[in-house]
Amino acid sequence: MKGLCAYAFSSIGQKTLMAVSGLGWALFALSHMAGNLLIFAGPQAYNNYGHAIVSNPAIYVAEIGLIVLFLTHVIYALKTTIENSRARKSKYVVSKSGEKQASLASRTMKHQGLVILIFLFLHISAFKFGAYYAVDYGQGEIRDLFRLLFEKFQDPVYVWFYVVCVLLLGFHLSHGLYSGFQSIGFFHTKYTPILKCASVLYGLAIAVGFASQPIYLHFIYQG
Incomplete structure (x- = not known):
């Protein structure tokens, strides 16, 4: 137990747990987006799908698992942000000299996360607990x-x-998916570029898939 706690608070453990929890939510986002595409099949198909999900007893286990993954990711993200802020004087990003410039995605991950957190709260309030x-x-x-x-x-x-x-969610998950695999030790000169490309395609699929639904219901669907 002591060793497990020590690992959880170590630099490697922190990166690994944050990566694994993020990857878990990335898988959920993909499945959630794919299921919601039944909107295009009409009210009956979508409502039957929604009912099948909420009437399945396993939904409670899945929700608890998602909450655990979410809290793990948020806690470690906050911890990382605080530690990076404290170590700012010795940080590795040197913009002026260009020795090692972090990407826009890396520099704004915490801001993206905050917006997504607000969005998730509003989304759940509107649809899970809505009328x-x-x-x-x-x-x-x-x-x-x-x-x-x-x-x-x-x-x-x-x-x-x-x-x-x-x-923004697609952008966040795209970068998170790629960096998450790197955090758990995946690196190969041949396959890493493929992973980067796959992460971009994944992010696009998430963004376009979710965005298509409100656009369809607002501009196209006639009822």
């Missing part, structure tokens, strides 16, 4: 999530706020 509408397709009453999404995305301000946030 309850019922619909019956002949097999009993279920929640009409499609109607809730449709109503929310009639507000153009909310639509563009959502789109900007998911674009």
Whole structure:
């Protein structure tokens, strides 16, 4: 137990746990985005999918797991930010000399994280705990999530706020996916460039996939 705690607070352990928790959320984001694409199949398909998710007893285990991963990632992100701030005088990024310039994504990760944290809070409040509408397709009453999404995305301000946030989410996850694999020791002269390209494509898929949903419901769907 002592060794486990020591590892969790070591530099290597901190990077590894932050990377693993981030990768876990990256997988969830991909599955969540893919499932939400059923919006394009119509209200019944989307609502049946939503009902299948929430009526599965495993949802509670999954939610607890996601909360643990989320808290782990946030705690270690805050810890890293504080430590980097304290070590600012001896930091390795030297902008003027250009010896080792951090990327824009690296320099703004904490700011991205803060915006995404606010977005997640608003997203969960609006949809998980939002208005309850019922619909019956002949097999009993279920929640009409499609109607809730449709109503929310009639507000153009909310639509563009959502789109900007998911674009930022895609950018954040793209960099996080690549750096996460590096943190757990993955490096290969041949495969690392492929991983970087795959991370960019992943981020684009997340951003475009999530952004397409409010755009479709606001501008295209006629009901």
